[in-house]
Amino acid sequence: MNRLDGIRxxxxxxxxxxxxxxxxxxxxxxxxRAILDAAAIDKPLLMxxxxxxxxxxxxxxxxxxxxQFTDLVKANGAAHLLRLLRELLDxxxxxxxxxxxxxxxxxxxxxxxxxxxxRVIKQTAEGLGRATILDRPLLRLDVAGxxxxxxxxxxxxxxxxxxxxxxxKSFAILDDQADTPKVSAAAREAAVYVHALRDVxxxxxxxxxxxxxxxxxxxxxxxxxxxxxRHQLVTLARQLSRLTRIDALLDRLPEGFSLDxxxxxxxxxxxxxxxxxxxxxxxCLSACELSHLCRKEAHLNEQVxxxxxxxxxxxxxxxxxxxxxRVATPGEPVADDQAEIAERLRHVARxxxxxxx
Amino acid sequence: MGKLRTAIRQATAAGRHAEARALxxxxxxxxxxxxxxxxQPSAQPPLVPVREQVxxxxxxxxxxxxxxxxVAVDESFFGGQMANTQLTSLRRDEEKSYRSAPGARPYYLCxxxxxxxxxxxxxxxxLSTWELPQRIIGPLSPRTDFLTSAIRLAEHLMRLESASTxxxxxxxxxxxxxxxxGDGFGPADPAKVIAAAGAELAVHQERDQMDRREAxxxxxxxxxxxxxxxxxxxxxxxxA
Ligand code: SF4
Numbered sequence: 001m002n003r004l005d006g007i008r009x010x011x012x013x014x015x016x017x018x019x020x021x022x023x024x025x026x027x028x029x030x031x032x033r034a035i036l037d038a039a040a041i042d043k044p045l046l047m048x049x050x051x052x053x054x055x056x057x058x059x060x061x062x063x064x065x066x067x068q069f070t071d072l073v074k075a076n077g078a079a080h081l082l083r084l085l086r087e088l089l090d091x092x093x094x095x096x097x098x099x100x101x102x103x104x105x106x107x108x109x110x111x112x113x114x115x116x117x118x119r120v121i122k123q124t125a126e127g128l129g130r131a132t133i134l135d136r137p138l139l140r141l142d143v144a145g146x147x148x149x150x151x152x153x154x155x156x157x158x159x160x161x162x163x164x165x166x167x168x169k170s171f172a173i174l175d176d177q178a179d180t181p182k183v184s185a186a187a188r189e190a191a192v193y194v195h196a197l198r199d200v201x202x203x204x205x206x207x208x209x210x211x212x213x214x215x216x217x218x219x220x221x222x223x224x225x226x227x228x229x230r231h232q233l234v235t236l237a238r239q240l241s242r243l244t245r246i247d248a249l250l251d252r253l254p255e256g257f258s259l260d261x262x263x264x265x266x267x268x269x270x271x272x273x274x275x276x277x278x279x280x281x282x283x284c285l286s287a288c289e290l291s292h293l294c295r296k297e298a299h300l301n302e303q304v305x306x307x308x309x310x311x312x313x314x315x316x317x318x319x320x321x322x323x324x325x326r327v328a329t330p331g332e333p334v335a336d337d338q339a340e341i342a343e344r345l346r347h348v349a350r351x352x353x354x355x356x357x
Numbered sequence: 358m359g360k361l362r363t364a365i366r367q368a369t370a371a372g373r374h375a376e377a378r379a380l381x382x383x384x385x386x387x388x389x390x391x392x393x394x395x396x397q398p399s400a401q402p403p404l405v406p407v408r409e410q411v412x413x414x415x416x417x418x419x420x421x422x423x424x425x426x427x428v429a430v431d432e433s434f435f436g437g438q439m440a441n442t443q444l445t446s447l448r449r450d451e452e453k454s455y456r457s458a459p460g461a462r463p464y465y466l467c468x469x470x471x472x473x474x475x476x477x478x479x480x481x482x483x484l485s486t487w488e489l490p491q492r493i494i495g496p497l498s499p500r501t502d503f504l505t506s507a508i509r510l511a512e513h514l515m516r517l518e519s520a521s522t523x524x525x526x527x528x529x530x531x532x533x534x535x536x537x538x539g540d541g542f543g544p545a546d547p548a549k550v551i552a553a554a555g556a557e558l559a560v561h562q563e564r565d566q567m568d569r570r571e572a573x574x575x576x577x578x579x580x581x582x583x584x585x586x587x588x589x590x591x592x593x594x595x596x597a
Binding site for chain 1: 423426473474493495499503504531536557560
């Protein structure tokens with residue numbers, strides 16, 4: 001781990017949370033993000049040093065609205081949640097125990113809180129105690145060899161020996177249809193909790209179906225659906241194991257590589273960031289703090305990545321827009337491995353010319 | 358209004374849309390009359406100190422309760438006006454006052470204690486005059502307390518000659534989360550709430566009481582008087 005700390009230098013690291021870990025899974029192919037995250041580089045600070053006037057992330061208004069809705073769902077011993085679980089999963093009436101795992105007296109250090117969470121969850125798994133709903137568990141995850149605590153705003157609950165993660169989100173579900181990008185973001189985040197909870201009680205005891213609680217239609221009334229996060233779990237596991245094999249990525253960096261935000265000049269920071277290969281895609285805009293920087297870079301370099309993954313994949317292997325245009329022009333010489341794509345592009349160009357002629 | 362709603366459902370289900378529309382208009386009118394017909398609480402009551410407002414709300418609720426609910430009950434049942442923020446430092450102030458002159462006041466607004474660690478349960482306020490088991494929060498207690506409070510609010514509404522719409526609405530909101538308590542639309546039916554909450558309470562009560570009595574015995578045994586009221590934990594030990 002010393003290499004990673006060396007990269008960060010004296011600047012304090014940025015804590016991970018479920019959102020940031022979920023974002024890892026949003027663009028698994030990006031080395032830049034992987035290295036920055038493994039070294040716990042403070043990405044918002046980095047953007048500030050490079051004078052990107054960025055207001056990335058949730059607006060204060062959205063955060064407040066989310067908090068209010070969460071409070072409503074959890075009020076009165078999570079009475080709303082209990083009703084929803086009874087309706088959705090036939091939770092038996094007797095199963096009404098609610099324990100707030102944050103209540104640990106004065107011992108509020110992460111380690112003590114996590115220990116308390118583990119103990120109660122394990123007891124519950126063994127059928128001891130009367131807890132059904134476990135609010136605010138403090139979970140832990142191994143990210144690139146570092147122990148990351150997940151600040152909880154999530155509920156775990158047990159039914160028939162299986163734990164489920166409950167995610168509460170304030171975007172509306174209209175006519176049982178939620179906005180899909182938001183649902184996928186929520187699913188990625190919930191998958192992080194499923195993964196971490198599996199660390200505590202074992203794989204088989206945590207369901208891959210998470211329960212998503214959202215406001216119904218245009219009201220504030222909570223409603224619930226289950227979301228299968230198996231796919232997100234696979235991506236997350238792949239990404240996490242990639243971080244633990246970060247050494248291979250680090251080997252490709254120049255000797256003595258540093259990204260110490262406090263000592264480097266902004267020019268040096270820019271050069272250092274540019275030295276790590278990125279894989280920009282428009283999806284980054286909603287998932288990564290660096291997106292404005294990477295987008296600018298992709299545009300400057302005329303990278304086809306900036307046009308989205310579909311275009312990139314269609315152009316299989318061609319990396320810049322200029323190359324693509326050249327290859328598409330009849331008569332231009334093309335390399336052997338580009339012959340096939342050249343033929344396709346020229347065909348499309350012909351159709352286009354005929355259409356606009 | 359209940360009958361009207363049933364009629365609307367039947368009409369909609371049978372595809373008689375014009376009829377359903379007409380019925381809906383009648384329902385709206387009925388609701389309007391009901392809202393204005395029920396007497397509003399008479400003008401602002403004389404100024405009551407916040408701790409007394411909290412005391413009367415808790416006395417009515419009969420169980421440890423979160424600030425938000427205390428404020429809601431005070432407003433809809435007593436016509437009071439408090440902001441959530443007025444309650445945030447209350448527990449600490451009461452603890453300070455208790456420590457400087459223990460027992461000088463007839464009652465203190467104090468903490469509820471978690472059954473496992475006997476630490477203060479986050480966000481809940483209780484009354485020092487309650488028996489210790491009543492102030493213990495075991496796993497089932499949030500549920501039994503919720504049901505108990507719903508019953509007590511409903512009973513209170515049945516005793517009152519006239520109550521505010523707000524009070525019925527609040528009870529309606531609670532009732533929607535009690536099986537058989539109501540659908541959450543429109544005013545609640547107190548008798549129905551009492552029956553439904555009572556039925557679920559019967560399921561949990563015995564186990565809950567057992568947990569609470571066991572923890573209360575432990576607290577009586579191990580905690581100093583001030584800790585029995587405000588909980589233990591590093592913080593209170595340090596400042597003691
Ligand atoms: S914005 Fe940049 S660093 Fe972040 S994931 Fe996308 S390409 Fe990687």
